[in-house]
Structure formats: C-alpha cells, structure tokens
Amino acid sequence: MGFGRYVTARVLWAAVVSLIIVTVTFLLLSAAPNPAVQRAATQAALQGGDPAEAAERARELRGLNQPLYVRYFDFIRNVYTLEWGWSVSRSQPVMEAVTQALYYTAQYSIPWTILTVILGPLVGVYSAANMYSWKDHAATGFAFFGYAIPNFFFGIILLLIFGVWLEWIPITYKTGVPVFSVQNAIQLAIPVFVLVTGSIGAVMRVSRNESAEFQNADFMKTAKAKGVSPLRAYAYHVMRPTLVPLSTTLVGQLLALFLGASLLVEVVFSIPGLGRLTYEALLAQDTNLVLGTTLFFTFVAVIGNLIEDLVFTVLDPRISYDDR
Amino acid sequence: MADDQPLLEVENLTTKFSTDNGTLTAVDGVDFSVNTGETVCIVGESGSGKTVATESITKIINTPPGEIEGTVRYKGRDLLSLPESELRQIRGNEIAHIFQNPQEAMNHCYTVGWQITEALQIHQDVSDDEARAKAVDLMDRVGIANASSRFDDYPHEFSGGQKQRVMIAMALVGDPDLLIADEPTTALDVTVQAQILRLLDDLQEEFEMGVLFVTHDLGVVAEIADRIVVMYAGKVMERGDVLDIFDHPGHPYTQQLLECLPEFGGTGGGIPGTLPDPHDPPDGCRFAPRCEYAEEACRTGEQPEEIEVAPGQEVSCVHYGPGGNPSIVRSEGLGPGDDTGTVDGDSEVGPADD
Amino acid sequence: MPRRSIEDRDDSRHVGRRQWLSALGLAGAVTLAGCSGNGGDGSDGGDGSDGMDGGDGSDGSDGGDGESLELSDFPKFGVDPLYGRDVAHTLAERAFEQSEHDYSFDGDTMVTPEGDQVELNIYHSAGQETSQLTAEFIAQELGQNLGINVTVEAIDGTRFNNEYWTAEPEGGTDTVNGEEVTWENPTPQNPGPQSVTSNEPWDMSIVFGLNTYPLNPLTNEVFFDGATPFYNPVGYYPQFNAQELFSEARQATSTDELREAFVEIFENLAYEQPYITLLFSDDIVGYNPDLEGPIENFSNGWDLPAWYEGEPTVSGSYDTVTSARFTTLNPLFNTENGAGNAIARALDQGYTFDENQDYFPLLYDMSTEDGEVWTFDVRENLQFSEPYGQVTAEDFVYLIQELHQADWAPTAASSSWDGVEVEQTGEFQFEATLESSNILWPKTYDPLLYPIPKDLVQPYVEEEDVEGLQQDEELLELQFTGNLGAFELTEWNRGSGTEYVRNDEYYLRDIDEGPDLFSEGPLFEEASVSVVKEQASRLGALETGEADSAAIPPEQYESYNQDDNVTVRQVPTPYNTIISVNHRANGWNAGPGNLFQLVPFRQAMAAAISKQDLIDGVYRGLASPHFTWQPRWSEFYPETDG
C-alpha cells in the first residue's frame, strides 16, 4: 500500500499508543493520595485553621475538585502543548527539569547506543565467522558475562577499584565540566563501559545466530567467485541481511535497558540524569514531574518502535508493505 | 601465452575434506584442459566431484576444511600456488563463475545493478556511471527487457530465468577469458534452458571465452559441448571429442550413461547400484562394483591409466589396457538414431556380475 | 505559644549547621513536607490542685511478687540495676494487676487472657540499615526478657507519617487523672483523646526520633504539656501534673529558676517513660585532615568564615557532599536541613550561637530587660544586591507583618511569629513584644530571620500570590544576597547540587566581634555542596579528598578513625532514638485492653532492653544512653553526675 501510507499508519498508531499509556499513568496517579493536599491540611491545622477547609482550598488551587474528565482534558491539552506544569520537588518547570536531566543522560546514552549498535553486530558476525573456534567462545563468553552481570553490582565494584583505590576516575560526577572535554570522557568512561557490556550481549547473540545462517548462503559463494575480499563480503553481504532481524530486536532491547539500566548507573555514579529524576520524582510523589518523565519515556518507547518498523521495511526489500 | 598452450590446464587435481568421520576425497587426481573458444563439458552423476573440481580451480572451496593439491595452469600461471590476494584479482576478472541455483545466488538486500557493478568496480577503477552503463548494456545483451529501469530492481522482482541472465551478465561484466558454468540450467524449466544455452553459446564467441561446462544432462552436452570429460566418483573415466564419444563410447560407464537417454536409442533404464562411499573408495576402477564387465583385474590396484582408444579419445578401463580384450567392452553400432536394440556386446564372455 | 516547623535531619548535617527548631527528627533522610503548627492547647495554667505529685514513685502499695522493687525519683531503665528478665517481669506483673484483663506469664512467655503468646509489631524506616538493626535488636530483647513475639516491619517514612503517625483531627473530651479534659483545637499529631486513632493500627515504631531542645527545654511542653499538647501522636496521658510544672517553668526569670523547675519535669518523664527512651546517637563527621576549624560541639561550624585549609589565606575550595536533594532554596519556604545549609553559604540569618552556646549577633543584636519586650539593633553595613539597596529595620518588620503573620502565605517561619507584636522604632531598630516573657527566646530560634528585600516581596503581597512567591526566580537562585553571605550562589543544578564563589564584600569582615580571622573571611575561593546518593561514593570522595567533609556511619567509625587522610569528629545531637508505643485505641493489637497505657508496663519494656548492648552492637559505642527527655550534656539534665 505504498511507503507513504504505511508510514502515516504507523505514526498514527504510535500517537494512539502514547495516548493510551499517558491515560493509564494519569489514572494511576489521580488514584494516589495527593501529598500537596495533605500538606495543606496539616499546615492549616497547625495554624489553628480548619484542616478540612484548607484541604478543599488546596484541592481547588490545583484544580483537583473539578470532575475527572475536565481534569483529564486539560491534562491532555497540557501534555501535547508541552506545558507540563511546575515541579514542586525541584522548584522548576517540569519541562526544564526534564531537559536539564536529559542533557546529562544524553552524554552517556548516546555513546552507549552508538557503541552497542556498532560493536554488537561486529562482534556477532566476527564470532559467527569463526564459528566454534576459541575466538567464538571468547566473544560469546564476553557477551554472556556482560549480559548476566547485574550492572549496579559491576558498577560499584569498578567504582571502588578505579575510583577509591586507583583514583583514576572521579567518584562524584562533576556537572561543571565541559561536555567534550577529556575530564568528562574520563568520568563517563566507566558508566558507559558498564552499560555497553550489559547491552552488547543481547545484540551480539542475535547477530551471531542470524549471520551464521547468511554465512553459508549461496550469494556468499557468488561474492567469492566475483573476487570480493572476505572483509568486504562480511561488511556488505553478511552485515546488511543480519541487520534486518537484528533491527526488530535491537530497538526493543535498547528501550527496555534504557530506563532500568540507566537509572541504576545514574544512582551508582551519581549522574543527575533522567533515570534518577524519575525515581526521585516518584519518591517525592511529585505528580507533575512523574507524569512529565513518564511521558518522556513513553514517547521514546513509541518512537523507538516506530523506527523499528520503518527500519525493518527499509532494510529488507523483500518485505512489501501490504502484509506488514 | 603461447598459442599452442591451452587456456586452462589442470593436472592431477586432488581435493580432500576433513570431516568428523575421516577425510573425504571428492576429486582424486583429475586432469583436463580448456582452450580459448572451446566448450569443455564435465559430465557425471551428482556426487561425482565435478562441482568440487570446478570450484577448486579458483579455490572458491573454503580451505579449511578443504585441501587442494595438483597444478592449475591458467595462461601459464599455476593458480594454486598464487597468494589469495592475487588469486582474488583473477576471480571474476579473468575467470568467471555461474552457479546452479539462481534463486539463492544473489543477495536479497541489494539491487541487481549494484551487485553487477560490484563485480566490475572491485577489479577495475571505473566510475559509477561507466559501470552502470556497461552493466545495463550487458543486461540488455543477455536479454533482460528495459534493462536501464530494471537495474535498480531487487532480485526478488526477477523470475528464475531472468535471474540466471543477470548472473551471466554479472559474470561477463569483467570480460573474463574463462567461464565456469556449474549446471546453470538444471534449476530452470526446459524452454528457458534452451534459451540460456543458446545465449551462452553466442556469448562464448562474442567474448572469445573458454567455457568449462558442468552438467549431468547429456542432452545439454550434446547441444553445446566440443569436448567432454566423464567423471565418476572423483576420477576421469573417459574424455574425448563429443561426437566420437557419442558415436562410440569407450568406457562402460559412458555407455550406460548414454543408454539412459531415450533419444539415443537407450532404454531409459537407470544404472543399477549406488555411488561408492567417498571416505574409502573401492580399489581399482571406481566403476568396477557397478560394471557388468568387471573382472578381477578391475578390482585391484589403482584406477587404470587412460589409454588412447581413438584419436583424441582416452578411456580409463582395464579392458583397453595391456592384456585386456577391448572387444568385450567396445561395442560398435551405438550411435545416434541406430536402434540395434541390443544393449551390449557379446555378453557371454564376461561374467554378468559376480 | 511558640510553634515548631517539622523537617528532616539529613544525616550529612555537619558544618555551619543552622539549628532549625524541629519538633521531629526523622531517623532517616526521607523529607517530610514541612508543616509548622501552633501549640494549640489553651493551657489555662495549673489550678493549683495538688494532684498526685509525680515524683514520689514510691512503690510499697502495689508491690508485685518477688522482692519489692524500689524505684528512685530518677530511675535509669535499661542499665544495671534496672535491666534484665527479673526486673522486667516484676514491673510487667505490676502492670498486669493494674490492667482489668488478666495477662500473665506462662514461664518465660507473656500470654494473653486466652492463653496465646503476646504478639506485637514494630516499624522501622525502610532502607535505613541502622534503623532496621535497632528494630531487630529490640525484637530480640523483648522476646528474651518479656517473652513477647515481635515482628519487625519496614515502612517508608512519609507513608508511616501519613497513615500511622498522624490522623484526621476530631477533638472530643476524656478524663485524664480524674479531670475532664477537652481537645479544643486538635492537630493531626494530637487528633483527640485515645479513642481517636490513625488510619492504620500499629503497636511500636522507631521510625521517628524527636528533638529534646537542650538549649531551651521550655519548648518540650509541645510534647508533654498535659494530654492535649500540640504533638502527642501516641496519645500519652501524663499521670503527673505536667501543665502546672510547665507553667511554673514559664514564670522563671533566670536560667537557675528554669533549671530548678525542669528537674522535676524530667524526673517524672524518666519515671513514666511516655516514649521508651533508648539513646542519643552522635553525628560522626569525617573532615579533610588539613582543614582548620571544625570542633566537637553542638554548635560546630558557626564560625565557618574563619575556617581554612593549610595556610590561613584565601585559597582552595570547600566542598561538601549530602545525600538528599534540595527541594527549594527559597529562604521563605525552605523547611529542609540540607537546603538550609546550602542557603546558609550564601545568606546569613539574624544571629547564631558560638561554641559555649552564647548569642552571637550576625545581622542584628537582640536585647531585653524583662524577657517580654525585645529590641533588635540591625547592623548598618548590610547591602542587598542591586536594585534593593541597604538592609533596614523596615525590611524585617514588613517581612514579619506582611508575610509571616499573614494567613495567605504558609512561610516556614510563620509559626514563630504568631501573637508577637512587632513595631519599627528606628531606621535600624525594631521592637517585638511577646505574649508572655521568655528569657531564652533567641534559643528557641523563633526570632531568627532571613533578610528579604521589601520591594522584591511587595508585588506578591499585594496579590497574595503564593505560587508566584514560591516560584520567584530571584528568591530561588538567591540573586538578592548582596554582601549578606560568605559566598555567592553561582549555580544550583537541581540534580547535582550547588556551587558558590567567594563574596568579596562580605559584611562580616568589618564587624569587631568574633575571631579575628573573620576580618579575612571566608578563606576559600569557592565552595560547593554536591548531592551524592550512594553512601559508598560519599565516603570514597572523602577518602580521595574530592570532598572536604561527609557523614560517616557508626559502623565505619573505627576504620576511618585510623585512616590518616580523614579526621573524625563526634558531634552530639539533640535527636533521641525512642520506641513510640501506641497508647491509642488502635495500639496493642495482641489482645484486649492496651497495656501500653500503663506506666509499669512501659517501665518493664524500658527495663527489658539493654541500652549498652544496643549502643555497642548497632552504634559501635558512638551514642549515649537516654533516660529522660534531655541529653546528658544539657544544662537542664536532672543530675550533674560526671
């Protein structure tokens, strides 16, 4: 049904999914007791005022007394016009808090994603190339090691060794450091290493199994007959078909890891990133901030899936758009 | 390159594979040669080692697990002793290869045009447009309709026959001097088969190439071969000019092969028995276990030397050797259109089979 | 009645500590939303009836079986001789007699009237290692010495406060010591008589420790001024005439009279154990060894501008780490200790206390004759940043009248100025008259004010715009501080902390009081407070010198004490560790009645838990036993032993 229509269908579907998730979050949070209202009640009581009336006023102030659907509609309006309200626990607009935190998360997640997307398939194809040799076992061993070791456990040990004992890396994360400076690279080296070992395993395994099949395909013999060098054969003829199935799992894997792993690495290496922002927002029951961060992750997840679908069809020409 | 020297000369080619249960010799000391402008056919049942032989010439066989010995002189240079980097220059540029199953032969992720120009651009420093132009006109030449638009289509958008045409274009884009065609038409239906064969024939003249054609289909051999080499279980049974062999096949195996063809007066029956186990081939003549004229001598020692039984025709069979009685085997009268009906010579002499 | 603001006691509280008067010290870093409130109990002064004078505690009449137990006026439970299975059993049996349900001992196990073992639960702060270990130790001791089966449960501080500790204020009347008492204005911490309960039932908890106000014990009436004080979540009905003793103390016009009045109060509290008192744990703080200035005293860090590293010249930076993020740096609304420290770097308050707890004027000097009328003399060299000009008395008076005393703005200090008459008496002088005299008023920290420019606040006051005031950029980023702080706030990164640069025109340099190093203060080019969640990272930063100071957990005191690149200081704190037992109707879920309401039973519990073992085991000896509502080093401690 043509690439254009297919893309719009997927984009629309992505919007619907994000709306559904946002609604579920809204319902979950509106069911929770709102700490601000409680705080107002205690405040009033302590000043000899009537706590019930103060709670009512606080609820009014925050518009909590309007019927649910009214609150829901202007909530949705705010969401999609990017006015995500004021974060009480950080004393700054939610949007600013999210962008500020994103600035730090990006500094380690971009190199992490790039490395995983590049190294994963490379190591996978390399170990498939010399299947069952010691190189293959070493690579699979490394992939499984990274995948199996809990990243926070690995993090605190590395931090102890390289930070406290060897003093190669700073223990606390310095925000004042310019982004592209050596100092910033040093302080992000270990977190990125921990994250990459964690995510490379899954990608590597998939690419190894997939490329193993393509390795003995007939078109490889044709390529050899054409005089194509082994390196070029792998780089072009094996890599691209491998990326097709990989792309479906790759995005899913990275998204799943993105929130969980990043949160823990941020806690261990005290990086003021998005993961920690979400976690602290929840602890402080800061409703606006929780919704803001959830929205962000939802959009990331939804866009991720969208990219996954599009990439899949672009990479593998055999897939026609009708039967997707 | 001296004129009298053949384009390709293969001597004592042996290819072994080390597998879980012992080494397997697919090709056991085979010699043949191809001259420019000539089409040599290697004939044999599947599993006779004919494909392995052709793929050993340019070391397409992966070594390990394969081991290739012997000499393959192409234009005077022994390819087997060349380093891989130099051999790679020859593949696709000087010696081209087309394979049996066109469906799988191309990478589904790249356009047909890209895959053709790749063969050219890795060898010669040619700009993209030039390469595209050459590829398009070659596609046209091999019979692909409106080639310039089809250049950017993907393999799954071509039929089997068209794919084989593309493969041919891909092989010829580097102006090779030797084309190895490994059963290119077996996977195609008969009508397309004929077109492809005629195409190959025309192209051979146009590109003045030597063609080494591998097939098990004697019909195809009859149509395009100049000389044929009959292989069985890794060894050459008989070689010679196509017409001589069809008229008077020397080796019992060739005879039986020809009998399988109805249009050659054969009864269309298959050959009894199965191929020997390549892990430990029988002593003496490889065909002895299935040969009706087999005698004690056939089953001992090495494969008999090839003896010239007629000008340009050699047979590796004990009966033609010293002290043997060729009349047992040599049976006249088997030729195109002659339906003497009797299968073989005076059968009462040799024991039917032991 | 002075009102208190509740805020958390952040465990990295160390240098330049601002002593916020807090009625509630969370034994953990969970921030509890600031809620300050008023005393609310219209205590009408003792009516002179000579109710049971608490102190006599003589046993005799209700002697249980076994040798009769002689309790002195100031009994010290939990240490020899008042510790152990026998003492606990005797006291418990006294409680059984008083209770109308016949609980009893079946061998070593305490059994309910139906015959099954008494089972209680105890809550501790989730995620706090020391709190969990203490709870488990208590469970073990009560099991061995009183045969009670205690289950330990973890809970998050905020949820405990909302569901268990506080309740919807209802009021009501009940008879206490034979008198009719009505709860006129109930508070969430004292919602009414024992029949009024929190949403969830609970027996015991060590989630919260409370402040014992050693500087001005009068504030403790907030807990024990009869049955209807502002803060009584456990529903304790004092059996001694607390209201009368506290009103006598209020008449005191000198510290000796005050001490005299309080000895009796604290002896009664020791005897009746409203909360089972356990210990006072000290703050253990590690410092960069070549840092000159930190002292092992309650007012550690008051002279921060005089601190220096290596040479007493202006150099280097002073970096500290804290575990909890700052919710806000807006001085008007901040109720967090951690954020208080961050603000203090860039903005001084009215006054502070030096190492021998004497008043030390910063922005203004306070003086009084009768303890009722106080005059504030504001220094004349104080400047706000442009365009707000010089600091005058008008700024302070406007701040008190238009903000703290206005009911539309829930500022943190509003509870401190309730019922105080304020009047400007000169360009740099103003007067405050209290409802009743309080010679130690400064020590209650109530009159402690932040200098806030009038012109900055005025627009919000006119529209009564609370949210605008809370979200004002200048207040949040402390851009108005001029020469009023040792440093200037350069950046507040919400996620990672604050950074400062030295304030070159700091007013303190040209005052004559205080150490002479003040003339150069502060002696650091920069300062920073970084938020590091992971305790291992905070300690690692201290060891490698990345941080100049950090709090050390008790179990690592030993190893850091011997570590030569860290000097360790033990800073005493007024926060106690207590077991709150629920006297209210939804307490004591093991069977009929509620034994917690009976004094001898609480005494039995206090006697069943060895304070010394707890201190050695969990706190590694870095705490002192806690018998009554005052730390041993307080002026008002009933005994002057050692």
Added chain:
Amino acid sequence: MATEESERFDKVDWNDLSRSGRFDLSINSIGMLLTALPLTLLGVYSTAFTGPRTATFEFIGLEQNLESLDFFFIFTLLLAFWYLALPLYQNPRMTRYYWKEFKRNRPAVVSLGWLGIVFVGGLVGPLIMDPPQQQLLIGYQPPVFTSVVDTTPATCVGDVVNGRCFGTWQHPLGTTQGGKDVFTMIVYGMTISMQIAFITTTIVATIGISFGTLSAYAGGWIDEIMMRFVDIILSFPTFLMFLLILYIYGAGLGMFIVVFSLFAWGGTARYIRSKSLSISEEEFIKASRISGASTYQVIRGHVVPNAASSIITQLTLLIPGFLLAEAQLAFLGIGDSAVPSWGQLISAGRSDLSFAPWIVLAPGIVLFFTILAFNFLGDALLDALNPEAEAESE
C-alpha cells in the same frame, strides 16, 4: 549424515488422535488434578481459617508458614512436574535424543547442574536451615579462609592473629553488619529466585500461549486487535509502571511478580502467533483437519507441542530479566525488604564494600551465575529442541 530415524515430535499418531476425545485426559492431567486439589484446599484453609499469625501447618505441629506466594509456587512446581518432567520420562527415545544433542554443549550442562543446585537449595534449604538470625555482636565476620583487620567486626568469632580476624566454618561466607549468616541468606535467596522464575514463567506462558494461539486462529480483525493490544503492552515502560504502582500500593514480592509478568507476555504472544501461523501451514495440520480434528485438538495436539520447544527456550531467556529486575529494585531500596532475596543482600552490603566486600560479592556472584546459567540453558535448548534449526545449519 541424516539423524537416525527417531520418533519425532511431529509424528502424527492416528489412533492416539482418534482416541483422545474431549474428556479422556492423559495421565499427566489426572496426576495434576489429584495433586493440585489438596493444595488448593490447604490454601483455602490457610487463608480463610487460620489467624494472620498462626502457621499453616500448626494443626500437624510444623511451624512452617506458607504465604499465598508459596502456594502458587508449589502449584507451578506441580505443573512443571506433570507437564514437563513426566512427558520426558514417558517418551525415553526422544529424551535420549535431546540429551545427546544437549550434552554436546558443555557450558549448558554445567549451567544445568548449577540451576539444579539452586533449585534443590531453594526447595530444601528453608526446611532444614532456620531463617537467618541477627546477632549484633558477630557482625562483619569474614568468610572462612579469609581474614579482615580486627577493627571491622565488633567481636571476632574466629581467632585473631596479629591484628587480623579470621573466618570460621560456622559462617562459611561470613556475616552481614547485623550478624546474619550470608550463606543462609543466599540459600533463602535461592527460594525467592526459584519462585520468581517459576511463577512468572507460568503466568507469562499461559497468557502468552493462549493469546498467541487464539489470535493466530481467530484471524481477521480479532487477530488485528489482539496484535495491536500486544503492541501497546510491549511499548509500556514496565519498570516505570512498577515504580508507580509500587509506590502507591506498597511493594511485595507477590506484587512484583504479578506486575512484571503481566507486562512481559507481549513478546511470547507475538512469537507464539507467528509460530502457530507457520505451523498451521504445514501439511500435517491440514491432514489432521481433514480427519475431523477440532481446532482445540489441533492446537492442543499439534501446534502447542511443536511450539513447545521454542516456548521453553523463549521463557528460559525471560527469567534472567525478571531476576535482574528484582535485584535492581532491591538495590534502589524499593523492593520488599522483608524478602531475603539476593538483591536485598547486595543492597544491604553495598556501603560496606570497601571493607567487607564478601557481603556484596557472595550474592552478586551467585546471581551472576544463575543468570548466566539460564542464558546458556536457553541457548542450548534453542539448538537441541529445535529440529528445523538443526537441519538448516547442517
């Protein structure tokens, strides 16, 4: 090298097909019913009749107390026994074939051994060892064969030699700050891990399979809706949702398992759907359809067993994810701290890493091995159970 002709999973046994009418249950199902019934009765008795604090087996004197989670765990164990262990015993030839394939992969065998230990430890451990006791005075004892500077532990159980306190066999893996024996806590942690592994897989498998096969066979717009629903489930930020639900309604191992498995079956459903679509194209399905087999029988008899090999593989690869998630939550201090899981132990010991590393290393390494073992097992199962893949890469 054709594999020797063995009785293949997909062999159509005609008489078996005709005999298995709707109510004629195989002995596996009968066994399952016979054992599950008493369990449910006990469960009802324990929750309804006994007070919150009295132990379930009090009536027979045992003071073991079974929580609702334990009942569900035992139920899944029964399920695994009757439908996994027994069938392997019932057709030995196939088992031998799979074992031969499986044995070739050495690491998989080692990991199977390790998982066996964890499984047995998890089941038997809590019965024979009493729960970890806190003794404050023996905090920070080093593991046996190791020593630590004698200021770390309050008192040293082992002997002190020139300023260093040595570990003893009494606490083979040392003790935590509160004096709890690390070894006992690891054994108790095994039960938790097994519970997580079994219960989540059961939930995910049941929902995933039923959803997958249903949507594959329903086809048309039903299939479309179901698959769109799976899309939504897959793009849900599960970790975040759990944090949200946890914070409002309180954490508990049960809540953790329920929430995580409710969000995790998306992948399995999608996988099963594609698998059953491809299987239903196979000729023998059409053959059995022609012979009158109903959709239920086709699914029950052919699709599920055939997909079984890939389901098992897929599930074994899901388990590590759950174990890791539980440990992550415990590390964040959100998990249910009453639950003695490995994650809790790591979280408890993390600030003592510099001077008492064994508290963190022991559970960390055990968790690492268990996750690794599940991975290897999953991979090996992929090769062993998947005949097509085997043939393909021949």
